Amino acid sequence: DVKVTQSSRYLVKRTGEKVFLECVQDMDHENMFxxxxxxxxxxxxxxxxxxxxxxxxxxxxxxxxVSREKKERFSLILESASTNQTSMYLCASSYQGRAxxxxxxxxxxxxxxx
Amino acid sequence: xxxxxxDPGPLSVPExxxxxxxxxxxxxxxxxxMWYRQYSRKGPxxxxxxxxxxxxxxxxxxxxxxxxxxxxxxxxxxxxxxDSATYLCAPRGNNxxxxxxxxxxxxxxxxx
Numbered sequence: 110d111v112k113v114t115q116s117s118r119y120l121v122k123r124t125g126e127k128v129f130l131e132c133v134q135d136m137d138h139e140n141m142f143x144x145x146x147x148x149x150x151x152x153x154x155x156x157x158x159x160x161x162x163x164x165x166x167x168x169x170x171x172x173x174x175v176s177r178e179k180k181e182r183f184s185l186i187l188e189s190a191s192t193n194q195t196s197m198y199l200c201a202s203s204y205q206g207r208a209x210x211x212x213x214x215x216x217x218x219x220x221x222x223x
Numbered sequence: 224x225x226x227x228x229x230d231p232g233p234l235s236v237p238e239x240x241x242x243x244x245x246x247x248x249x250x251x252x253x254x255x256x257m258w259y260r261q262y263s264r265k266g267p268x269x270x271x272x273x274x275x276x277x278x279x280x281x282x283x284x285x286x287x288x289x290x291x292x293x294x295x296x297x298x299x300x301x302x303x304x305x306d307s308a309t310y311l312c313a314p315r316g317n318n319x320x321x322x323x324x325x326x327x328x329x330x331x332x333x334x335x
Contacts, residue, residue, distance in 0.1 A: 113266070142322075144325075149231060149327065150327070151229075151231075151311070151325055151326060151327035151328055152267075152311070152325040152328075154322065157322065199266055199267075201266075210269075211257050211259075211269040211272065211313070211323070212267075212269070212323060213269075214266030214267050214268070215266050216264075216265055216266050217264075217265070217266050
């Protein structure tokens with residue numbers, strides 16, 4: 110019954126490493142999103158995509174990039190990981206034009222950068 | 224001013240209590256008002272939503288929207304320990320693919 114799958118639950122990386130977070134959905138959703146969640150700050154949108162090979166910046170895109178080569182897969186890339194990118198990362202997806210269905214989230218990846 | 228403001232809590236109540244969770248928002252274009260529930264170490268799940276103003280009831284949960292005051296509420300009756308979670312309000316506009324704007328989330332603990 111799992112609909113949005115994030116490749117890792119926990120990840121520890123070193124400062125300066127390039128980090129890939131993978132997200133796959135099996136619901137044929139057009140929209141996909143990457144958020145980070147921090148205590149006291151809530152969910153903040155990093156990047157989103159409405160279609161294959163299309164991406165839009167969210168509220169906090171600095172230090173991140175994304176890739177969407179296939180409809181079902183949306184990757185978040187930390188070009189050079191830094192300690193302030195230690196966070197919970199959540200991927201979500203949704204249908205276009207079906208506002209009432211909201212988002213389906215993955216279980217999250219807790220990333221620690223040391 | 225943030226688009227959505229939510230008291231982060233934490234909120235601790237005894238089992239059986241009535242819980243009131245609230246958000247305020249600033250964008251009058253919001254039409255859908257969603258509530259997500261997030262258990263520890265899990266992603267958020269859609270709990271319920273309302274469209275425009277009014278109330279919507281689903282079992283022990285009631286969502287209420289007052290668009291005139293830009294105020295959103297979620298009431299939980301007869302609260303249970305299994306309701307312990309973080310609750311996030313998330314309004315959105317009516318446009319296709321409209322992004323959700325999330326509140327900070329309120330952490331609720333229901334004690335047996």
